[in-house]
Amino acid sequence: MRVVVPFAVESPKTRLSPVLADRERRSFARAMLADVLRAIVAAGYEPTVLATAPIDLEADFDLTVSDEVREATTIEVDDRSLTEAVNARLPAGEAGKDDGTTDDAVGVVMADLALTTADALERLFSGDADVAIAPGRGGGTNALAVRHPEFRVDYHGASYLDHREIAADSGLTVETVDSFRLATDIDEPDDLVEVLIHGTEHAPTRLRSFGFELEERDGRVTVARSAD
């Protein structure tokens, strides 16, 4: 299985702007990407980052990944839309076998799935449906495993329902993967609490370095940022 990770290099995570400055958002986005790559490598795959502009993961933001992750990861620059860039990497028709499936399976994992673990990815990648989908909150598609050359993505709008429909229209089998870790993309200030509770390495460390910590208020848990 080839595994691709689309990554928006410029002005990422704009919905976090109420709580993180521009440079912090860029730093945090790379920390999340590093955690996603680490989980993919731990699951035994070699990820390709589809970056919208040239990046050096470890430059500029004082981020250090392990030798294993550095060596396993390839970065390709592709400034097309998310949908176009991903479709260009999905299984090719000519690689199809007699039964219509393909050995050239492709995993697509979003770069902001900061809670991702190798176990969660294994559940996504180890099935045998033509398409496996890990839905995100609000009907998004957070991660995919595509094993059939007829499937194409369309990330606009309610992509989870759209992707089910696209698969059904081609008579493909679909599996929905029930994972809280894969369902939790980190988009909004409320999501940061999940990073501090369930995050794996770089992302929670970076948030703490920015002064964020868990806080209990009215019996519920949220994040607070220290003043200094």
Added chain:
Amino acid sequence: MRVVVPFAVESPKTRLSPVLADRERRSFARAMLADVLRAIVAAGYEPTVLATAPIDLEADFDLTVSDEVREATTIEVDDRSLTEAVNARLPAGEAGKDDGTTDDAVGVVMADLALTTADALERLFSGDADVAIAPGRGGGTNALAVRHPEFRVDYHGASYLDHREIAADSGLTVETVDSFRLATDIDEPDDLVEVLIHGTEHAPTRLRSFGFELEERDGRVTVARSAD
């Protein structure tokens, strides 16, 4: 495994009051409870509802459950706090075996897990750790399997982290169950979109009968309520 489902009969789901009237909230809460009970029965267990006041599931709100669910379900009235009512049902010390574990395992499933399926519950109930926890968003504890008589719950605040600590303090093993369906308790208006996308039976039907439907706005999916 005994499975208990705590249920607040009076004024449930107050955080849904911006979008649902009092009677609608009570109706919707029962629909979610019915879906949770159905999943528990489909997984092969006989649920006990811990109700804060006497209820008849099918009276008053035009809700019809299957014969199988009706016959498998027991309702016990317990007006103590959630923590006290659940602790009173956890495995008893005297039932412990030589290795400290107990055959008298207990599952605790919240009544607002409208996306629950038998598969998700099986993953929670089939492990062998002393305590298995399905965390909710924001550090809550949405579902538990307790297999050791020394464990006790405390639902106040960040209960997921507290429950891990309570288990660790007694030297118990803990498993975290990675399930989007079990992580999604339906508390707030934003959660209703998940019921319409991933709900199983009564809860999505009831929301649609109230006029709710999915709506795409600015490339994101939300719910809208028709005027009539």
